[in-house]
Amino acid sequence: MSSISKRRARLLSAAMMITASCAMDSASARPVSALTIDLRATQVNSTTIGPTKSVGGLGVGDAVTIEVWAQSTSAQPIQYQCVQDVFASFLSSGGSMRGNLSIPGGRIAPFNGLASSVGTVTDLDADGDLDIGSNSTDSAEAKDFFFARSSQLIGPHSNNPDGSPISTLLVHDIPGGAEYLISRLRFVVTNVPDPSASTSVRFRARPSGVASVWTEGTPEAAEPIFDSDGNRTGTYYSYFGGLTNTSIVAGDPVLLSSVPEPAGLLASVFGGALLVMRMRKPRH
Ligand SMILES: [Ca+2]
Numbered sequence: 001m002s003s004i005s006k007r008r009a010r011l012l013s014a015a016m017m018i019t020a021s022c023a024m025d026s027a028s029a030r031p032v033s034a035l036t037i038d039l040r041a042t043q044v045n046s047t048t049i050g051p052t053k054s055v056g057g058l059g060v061g062d063a064v065t066i067e068v069w070a071q072s073t074s075a076q077p078i079q080y081q082c083v084q085d086v087f088a089s090f091l092s093s094g095g096s097m098r099g100n101l102s103i104p105g106g107r108i109a110p111f112n113g114l115a116s117s118v119g120t121v122t123d124l125d126a127d128g129d130l131d132i133g134s135n136s137t138d139s140a141e142a143k144d145f146f147f148a149r150s151s152q153l154i155g156p157h158s159n160n161p162d163g164s165p166i167s168t169l170l171v172h173d174i175p176g177g178a179e180y181l182i183s184r185l186r187f188v189v190t191n192v193p194d195p196s197a198s199t200s201v202r203f204r205a206r207p208s209g210v211a212s213v214w215t216e217g218t219p220e221a222a223e224p225i226f227d228s229d230g231n232r233t234g235t236y237y238s239y240f241g242g243l244t245n246t247s248i249v250a251g252d253p254v255l256l257s258s259v260p261e262p263a264g265l266l267a268s269v270f271g272g273a274l275l276v277m278r279m280r281k282p283r284h
């Protein structure tokens with residue numbers, strides 16, 4: 001590996017650590033009780049990258065794929081940390097780069113249940129490009145938000161009632177709980193007015209009404225499945241109960257920039273370091 005490649009690998013590693021820290025209390029390095037919605041870029045046009053919090057070298061027409069992960073964590077993790085519903089808006093904000101957000105793949109099972117929605121594509125922040133979701137603060141106005149919704153609580157081992165896997169369910173263990181893939185966004189660059197143009201793609205929680213549904217410390221039921229001859233053929237896992245009503249946290253945004261890597265990546269790592277420093281600053 002060349003020295004440049006090693007340096008890039010170290011920077012990517014640093015960026016990944018920052019990503020993983022989103023569900024952690026940075027000051028104490030302990031998991032927190034929260035639902036953290038974390039975004040990370042995984043593809044530019046047809047090239048797989050990262051996952052990373054920063055993409056550089058972007059020009060007009062480039063398409064960035066950004067995964068949306070719902071991280072359900074507990075400060076005192078026991079049993080399972082689960083997710084069912086997530087209301088959201090997604091925006092590109094700050095900087096001079098413009099581009100349009102969409103969800104080209106539609107909803108991802110099992111978060112494609114009754115009433116789920118990919119949301120309305122619209123310019124939420126009046127900067128001339130398209131975002132996803134709603135600015136409504138009316139608790140009765142839910143229809144324009146992105147809404148990932150499963151018909152039941154989803155845990156790390158959730159599968160179909162016949163014991164087969166849910167092919168599109170992606171789950172990772174993380175400190176304090178688990179994270180679940182709930183969507184894939186696409187940002188297509190439409191305007192780069194200057195050589196250092198950038199913007200940040202971020203999650204914004206629904207400000208009123210039912211924000212989301214997730215649980216901590218949820219028991220798991222493992223039901224054996226038998227065929228007609230009485231032979232056990234599998235297990236159906238389901239989740240009920242647990243604690244609710246902790247806080248929703250937006251993970252660090254994804255920084256998109258026209259500045260070639262690794263400068264853009266350095267900016268993200270540096271920005272992440274600043275965030276940690278701010279969080280460590282003692283309160284007075
Ligand atoms: Ca924008």
Ligand SMILES: [Ca+2]
Nearest residue numbers: 123125127129
């Ligand atoms: Ca906009």
